[in-house]
Amino acid sequence: MKSIAIYGKGGIGKSTLASNIAAFLGTKGLKILLVGCDPKVDSAINIIGHRITPLLELMKIQSRPPSESFIFRKGEIHCVEIGGPEPGIGCAGRGLIVGINYLLENLNVKDFDFIIFDVPADIVCGGLAIVAKEGYAEGVLIVTSDEFTSLYAANNICRGLFSLKVPSCGIVYNKATSNGLKFVRKFAEKVELPIIGHVPRSDGFINAERMRTTLIEILPNSEVTNAIISLSLNLLKSDFRKIPKWLSMEEMEGIFSENS
């Protein structure tokens, strides 16, 4: 059994990658669990084809909902959305703690070959860090583009992992372009993590989401699908042993300097 938590800047493509990785690994006969941890409930939508009822929404009505009420399945891919409060109220972090704990109490994780936790944004508070810091995921996959703010968020995640002593399996360069690779490569070298995938920018993702499905299903022979397959296979091989370093603000600025 392997398990990863996906972290990265908001909007960088974590949920899209999570559902595509799950979709590919599911085709290989592996039993997959995809756990969406965002209150928006958008991780499983492209696997199942519609919004699924999140666990916390069920727990609001019934304190101990049965697992069949919150686990949704397509083939070998099992999906759970933790859910959370409406925007602007309550506490998403506390929701994630309560939801994840309940999920793990009621599910034998050893039944699965691969578990993906799709976590909202970067490690902003103790609640949102629970998947990584409590060891529910063996390691963290960091998603970034070559934009400064995306790498800045990636560095913040590295800082969190460093202080929590949580390992990472590496970085995915998402929305990859030929010009931007050098920045991501410099960053990866400095935080001492491998780049384990390059997923190019593609309108195919947008089209797939409009159809409530994954890109690998609608474009099975594309360059992007190959990139996802390569990333997924690297994840299966990963040993999750590396605790990343993190960079000072000056070092971050240096990544974009021609002389560095």
Place this chain on the structure above:
Amino acid sequence: MSLIIHPRPSPIAAAMYMMRDLNVDVIVIHGPSGCCFGPARLLEKDGVKIFTTALSDREFIFGGERRLIEVLKKIDAIFNPKLIGVVGSCASMIIGENLKKAAEEAGVIEKALCCNIHSGYGDNTSGAIEVLKEASNIGLITKEEYERQKKLLEMASILERTRGTARQEYIGNYAGDNPDEVAREILKVLKEGGNIICVLNAKKETAFVYADIMLALAQTSVKFLANIDPNIGLPRIREYSKEILRELKEKGIEISLITGGLDEYPISGERAKEILLEERPDLAIIAGIPHAVAVEGKIRTIAVSAGTRASYNLKSIGYDFVINEENAHRASLGNRRIQKSILGESIRRILKE
């Protein structure tokens, strides 16, 4: 300020007591049902109805304002209170609940006194100050009264940090000296023709217990100073002073000097100190907040206060004898008559011997 590792009073509890002083009919704690359970029970003994929104993990996650609205509506329908106090808690404040918005939606904003407070606010007096600020904002008290009380509460916090149970990282517990032995010491000094001054320097309702020492010493030559000015403080606090003065008068006790009001113990303590240092009695009995009367080491003293931690503190800063009136607060709530005190009862017993 160094980290204090023994438990300290809660700003939420202080806010609730201040709401009681402002004569709220009910208080709603917007928090888990166990939050401030102890102070809530004591305030109920004093006639204030206390309610909780009983927040649980469900409300921490999804928000609890709807629950607060329901509870406020229910209380308003059943009890028709004239003034409703609403206090926050750690849980509700951390998740950003809006007490005033809920009061507005419940249709009780015109009679609501809302206080955004939690137990991590620092000194417990911060809770009382927050309530007074809001009371001043909504016109329950004048700006001047707010400023006066704020200054006194800030002085009280400084006193706690310099001479009270917040002065050290850790303060232990001491059960106090034997009350009968202390009573014998008082009567021995009197028998030998010595002078004794008894200072009541109490905080609000606790005066109903500490004033009993004066009743016990009524037939002796002991001189009395007391902070029971009936013209200072909120109407409720002035009433306490009037009641105590009336009862003392009934028993033929004359107060030599009124040192201030019952909410003024930091400054009335200073006045008492000046008089004690001027008159130099053979023994001073200081009851209520003795550490506000800094005469230890200069005059032989008996400090009377409540709690084992306060007793340890008083003994360690140099008061010669320390009496722990352990039930002073509980006994003082819910009545308007002077209550029997431990030291007062010992004095009566030894006088009979």
